[in-house]
Amino acid sequence: MELQLSAEQLEAGALCIDKSKKLVGVTGEAGTGKTTLLKYAVDNLDIPSDKIRLCAPTGRAAKRIQEATGIYAMTIHRMMRWSMPDDDDEMGLPSYDKSNKLPYDAIFLDEASMIDEDLFRSVIDAMHSRAIIRFFGDINQLPPIQGKSPFARILEKFPSVRLTYNFRSIDGIVAAARSINRGRVPAINDQFNMFNPGQDFNMMAIIDKYTDDSYRGLNGQVIIPTRIGKYGCTAVNSFMQQKHNPTGPVLKLRYKAFDDNIEERRFRVGDKVIWTKNDYKLKLFNGMIGWISEMDLEDGDITINFDGRDKHIPPHLESYDPAGKAIFQYDPRKNIELAYAVTTHKAQGSEFDNVLLILNRSKVLDRANFYTAVTRAKFGINVVLGTGALHQAMKK
Numbered sequence: 001m002e003l004q005l006s007a008e009q010l011e012a013g014a015l016c017i018d019k020s021k022k023l024v025g026v027t028g029e030a031g032t033g034k035t036t037l038l039k040y041a042v043d044n045l046d047i048p049s050d051k052i053r054l055c056a057p058t059g060r061a062a063k064r065i066q067e068a069t070g071i072y073a074m075t076i077h078r079m080m081r082w083s084m085p086d087d088d089d090e091m092g093l094p095s096y097d098k099s100n101k102l103p104y105d106a107i108f109l110d111e112a113s114m115i116d117e118d119l120f121r122s123v124i125d126a127m128h129s130r131a132i133i134r135f136f137g138d139i140n141q142l143p144p145i146q147g148k149s150p151f152a153r154i155l156e157k158f159p160s161v162r163l164t165y166n167f168r169s170i171d172g173i174v175a176a177a178r179s180i181n182r183g184r185v186p187a188i189n190d191q192f193n194m195f196n197p198g199q200d201f202n203m204m205a206i207i208d209k210y211t212d213d214s215y216r217g218l219n220g221q222v223i224i225p226t227r228i229g230k231y232g233c234t235a236v237n238s239f240m241q242q243k244h245n246p247t248g249p250v251l252k253l254r255y256k257a258f259d260d261n262i263e264e265r266r267f268r269v270g271d272k273v274i275w276t277k278n279d280y281k282l283k284l285f286n287g288m289i290g291w292i293s294e295m296d297l298e299d300g301d302i303t304i305n306f307d308g309r310d311k312h313i314p315p316h317l318e319s320y321d322p323a324g325k326a327i328f329q330y331d332p333r334k335n336i337e338l339a340y341a342v343t344t345h346k347a348q349g350s351e352f353d354n355v356l357l358i359l360n361r362s363k364v365l366d367r368a369n370f371y372t373a374v375t376r377a378k379f380g381i382n383v384v385l386g387t388g389a390l391h392q393a394m395k396k
Helices: 007-016 034-044 059-069 117-126 150-157 172-181 203-210 233-244 367-374 389-395
Strands: 023-028 052-056 073-075 106-109 132-137 160-163 192-195 220-224 251-256 262-267 272-275 289-295 302-306 309-313 317-320 327-330 336-338 341-343 352-359 377-385
Touching: 007 023, 007 034, 007 160, 023 034, 023 150, 034 052, 034 059, 034 106, 034 132, 052 059, 059 073, 132 150, 150 160, 172 192, 172 367, 172 377, 203 233, 203 352, 203 377, 220 233, 233 262, 233 336, 233 341, 262 336, 272 302, 289 309, 352 367, 352 389, 367 377, 367 389
Parallel strands: 023 132, 023 160, 052 073, 052 106, 106 132, 192 377, 220 341, 220 352, 352 377
Antiparallel strands: 251 262, 272 289, 272 336, 289 302, 302 309, 317 327
16 A cells, blocks of 8 residues: 655655765654655665665664564664674674674664764764665654764754654644643643642552553553652552562562662562663663563572563673773673663653653653653553642743
């Protein structure tokens, strides 16, 4: 079935399939047809399909764009064949780099707002001289945690297009997101609910009311801007673990937290967890969500099922320092956290049927954070407002 594009999309499509343009950026709010345009560009580009690669920063983002377009996609890290020193002689550098070029004539990179400068530079350096690249993303979403967004610079300095027509005008979540992006308080509708429980309220009782068993899986997700605080991800995860997975042996791990205090993490078989850091030795990447399928309480081994495959996580691994000389030991289990609730940054690139968003005032809460969290929901979202949180989210 032939894709039906608007005049705006056709103009953008012509730019994307123009092989004389080395680099092109495409941005647009939720509902403006970025995915449809991406599929059109891949299908109509005059380059053999085996020389075109579709990729995204995270596994969840790659899977989502593959499901939406029907085109095979992978993570940027996998495309780069990132390896560890004991795999080859590159001492931790990607298999594809300045001296070993990527074998693709065209690269389509989705969720471009998530990429940082280092990742951007690695991909550009690894492209051969005739290759072209297309960046797709929503510039209104959160920028990368570290440094400025290369995507913003791409849109300013290279041939780019900003899609504006809303194809999902009757979608309540899209309507709320567009209002937020324009600095207007979103109106409540059939898909978007927002309420302030007042001063004296029991947040855990609210969470209990608005979450069900779907929140143990990927259909439902609690999103909170920050990890710390009375109602941050750490506290809410502990509550939801007791609600959804209260029985069975517990494996306790203790690590230094962001505030230098010692944090104790408690895991049970069946817990929903997220992997929080790229580990090329284990081939696990930041943002992957899975479920603990097995634990060895004596040895401390943890087995996690990611996308239907069990991954064994031992308590000790060896790696190299950045110079590739000294070997050091580390505990990869430090990269496991409960995922009943995740931060907005961790949720970015993913999509869930239903979302419970808890907004409390914090340093990280701003309009981009609010907008990004709301656009993670596919069918419905409930937003719980702490005192002063809505004002901060809309004005900052």
